[in-house]
Amino acid sequence: MFEDHLHIECGCVVGGAGLAGMGFLFNALKTGALEQMASQGLMVIDAAPEAGIGSLGQYRITANSVGDVFIDCLRDPRLAAIFEPLEYSPAYWRIRRQADSAPPLAEVGELMSEAHRLVLRHIVQRYGVRIWHSTTLTAVTWQPGGLCLQVDTAGFERRIHCRALVLNLGGRQEPGQLFDALAQYRLQVPPGARVIGSDDLLRMSAVQIREQLMPVVDAGQRVTVVGGSHSAFSVLENLADALEFGGLQELTLIHRTPIRLFYESAEQARDANYRFDPQQDVCPVSGRINRSGGLRYRAQEIGREVLLNQRVGKTGVKICRVQLQDGGVEAGNHAAQWLAESGAVIQCTGYQPVLPTLRHEDATPIHLRQAHGGLDSDAQGCPLDQDGRRLDGLYLFGIGAGLAADPKLGSEASFEGRIYGVWQFHHDASLAVIQAVQARLQRFTRQPVSARHSLVQTLDENMRLLLPGLSREA
Ligand SMILES: Cc1cc2nc3c(=O)[nH]c(=O)nc-3n(C[C@H](O)[C@H](O)[C@H](O)COP(=O)(O)OP(=O)(O)OC[C@H]3O[C@@H](n4cnc5c(N)ncnc54)[C@H](O)[C@@H]3O)c2cc1C
Structure with missing residues (x-):
């Protein structure tokens, strides 16, 4: 040396x-x-x-x-x-x-x-x-x-x-990446809305989340989560836990591709009434369902609850959800309206x-x-x-x-x-x-x-x- x-x-x-x-x-x-x-x-x-x-x-x-x-x-x-x-x-x-x-x-x-x-x-x-x-x-x-x-x-x-x-x-997490992802669907974050990265939000205590976002809830504006990953579902839970008690009734979730859940086997997925694509979603080596991209453990539970009951976990907070890919004009219109009503947008579009x-x-x-x-x-x-x-x-x-x-x-x-x-x-x-x-x-x-x-x-x-x-x- x-x-x-x-x-x-x-x-x-x-x-x-x-x-x-x-x-x-x-x-x-x-x-x-x-x-x-x-x-x-x-x-x-x-x-x-x-x-x-x-x-x-x-x-x-x-x-x-x-x-x-x-x-x-x-x-x-x-x-x-x-x-x-x-x-x-x-x-x-x-x-x-x-x-x-x-x-x-x-x-x-x-x-x-x-x-x-x-x-x-x-x-x-x-x-x-x-x-x-x-x-x-x-x-x-x-x-x-x-x-x-x-x-x-x-x-x-x-x-x-x-x-x-x-x-x-x-x-x-670059906000520019969120803007680009939305722009692909002719969507944008409204000028007055705050953009918070999931990375920051997931490090916050409930008290800190309330400090940041209660003004948005109090003003009757939406809090919108953009993304469909583990982080997005963890964010939904932390937001609901922190803000329900302050009067939050609804969160908005905008995601691009279908929400995918992980299962150990096709049998387990069928038992849970989860529909999957046998060609696209099954790992040919292990037989697992959505092995790399599926939500697991707590995020999976939240994802299931969102898909089945439009609710976040065991809270009373409802979810307005829209999938952009294959969603057509109607999905785009919903997303545009909900974004326009948002006072805060949480970026969960990756790193x-x-x-x-x-x-x-x-x-x-x-x-x-x-x-x-x-x-x-x-x-x-x-x-x-x-x-x-x-x-x-x-x-x-x-x-x-x-x-x-x-x-x-x-x-x-x-x-x-x-x-x-x-x-x-x-x-x-x-x-x-x-x-x-x-x-x-x-x-x-x-x-x-x-x-x-x-x-x-x-x-x-x-x-x-x-x-x-x-x-x-x-
Ligand atoms: C919300 C979230 C949950 C996750 N949960 C899991 C999980 O449950 N299980 C799992 O396996 N993975 C999980 N991951 C994925 C991954 O394992 C973690 O993100 C992990 O911390 C990534 O490790 P890293 O070394 O890439 O980055 P980091 O752990 O962030 O480490 C980066 C290091 O680089 C140093 N550094 C930064 N800049 C400089 C610089 N300029 N010069 C010198 N040093 C620098 C920092 O001090 C730090 O020590 C999760 C990721 C996220 C975002």
């Missing part, structure tokens, strides 16, 4: 140590790949004061999987010694007790953060991995042989030159990845190509730029990016999005990335990262004089 105060050269950087970045590190430990990566220099960079927390635990909803799915991410002989302290952890036992039911995400977040802390401590002590918390990745310059990362720690800027960057900085500034070596900006529900990347999460050029060495698979469904593992034909979730981060998704990173590190062994010299020359030499004591560890 080359190093001076302002430049570091290493093999691989994990940019963002949330649930996806940590899944990569866990799986690298389990597969034995971490040792090789660390021998060529492995760094973890995260903007938060403590790496390994991520956002999952901040959502005030239940998980879309049972507790055992999270425990399964920790269940591996290679990790057993590292996780011994979890035997005494209340967070661990809380999730163990909910092995067969969906736990609150706050509790999942607590367990995963504890497990992340143990793994990070282990890889620092055993393999010399460097963890830089409170460090923001601000820009990445890509070239075929390597990447140059610009990072900022409390106002001190440094450069890291690496062969591979595993980049999962979380998700964001885009948080990204640093990306550019080519000649400073041309890079825009990553989008696919429905995420990024247009290959099976290893390696994306394309605006010209269709594959950006080798860059790998994304977290929220906002995702991966296409793997035909070997199966999915339903009607699913058009990208797949992401904690279990995938710890298993299939990160495994493909680990293999790609290892192959790349092997290919480039013993060649210096060529970007370094040109970039060193462009560095303002005065920075060295200004920051002579810049610490090696943040």
Whole structure:
């Protein structure tokens, strides 16, 4: 590993140590790949004061999987010694007790953060991995042989030159994406209405939701939810719970495609009187119904209640619902009228990845190509730029990016999005990335990262004089 105060050269950087970045590190430990990566220099960079927390635990909803799915991410002989302290952890036992039911995400977040802390401590002590918390990745310059990362720690800027960057900085919701989605159906958010992202709303307490939205309810305006995903149904429940008591009687739901529910089998779906398309909605590998795109657990219960009784859960709050795709003129008219009557619109139309500034070596900006529900990347999460050029060495698979469904593992034909979730981060998704990173590190062994010299020359030499004591560890 080359190093001076302002430049570091290493093999691989994990940019963002949330649930996806940590899944990569866990799986690298389990597969034995971490040792090789660390021998060529492995760094973890995260903007938060403590790496390994991520956002999952901040959502005030239940998980879309049972507790055992999270425990399964920790269940591996290679990790057993590292996780011994979890035997005494209340967070661990809380999730163990909910092995067969969906736990609150706050509790999942607590367990995963504890497990992340143990793994990070282990890889620092055993393999010399460097963890830089409170460090923001601000820009990445890509070239075929390597990447140059610009990072900022409390106002001190440094450069890291690496062969591979595993980049999962979380998700964001651009209001422009909501406006575009509505514009496809000649619909718009009325000028006076507030737009709130589901990401923000699902982090709010009932008191905060009331503070934000009671003025809308009091003014007799609609609160409209746009989207048909898990988040949309979680939002409906949190809104109804918080606002019914303040007089809310009705919520509006506008979604594009049919609301799809998950079932373990066709038989189970038929028993529940759920109608599905045997060609489009059944996974050919597992026989599950709407395996990738169907609502599960609590969101499924809310979805069923909305479909059958036009109500949100057990509350008395009614739902006015319209499906835009195949809905014809009538659906469009309803949606237009309800939007016009709305004082607040909650955006549940998916996520885009948080990204640093990306550019080519000649400073041309890079825009990553989008696919429905995420990024247009290959099976290893390696994306394309605006010209269709594959950006080798860059790998994304977290929220906002995702991966296409793997035909070997199966999915339903009607699913058009990208797949992401904690279990995938710890298993299939990160495994493909680990293999790609290892192959790349092997290919480039013993060649210096060529970007370094040109970039060193462009560095303002005065920075060295200004920051002579810049610490090696943040
Ligand atoms: C409402 C909701 C509910 C979900 N429920 C589930 C569920 O039940 N089960 C499931 O499996 N999945 C669920 N997911 C999907 C997914 O597992 C989570 O979104 C997960 O948190 C995504 O992990 P991530 O690492 O991609 O992002 P995050 O967890 O958000 O982590 C991003 C990390 O990047 C860091 N970072 C951000 N910007 C920078 C920067 N510039 N430089 C350096 N670091 C930076 C942050 O500090 C953070 O640590 C849910 C998603 C949402 C939105």
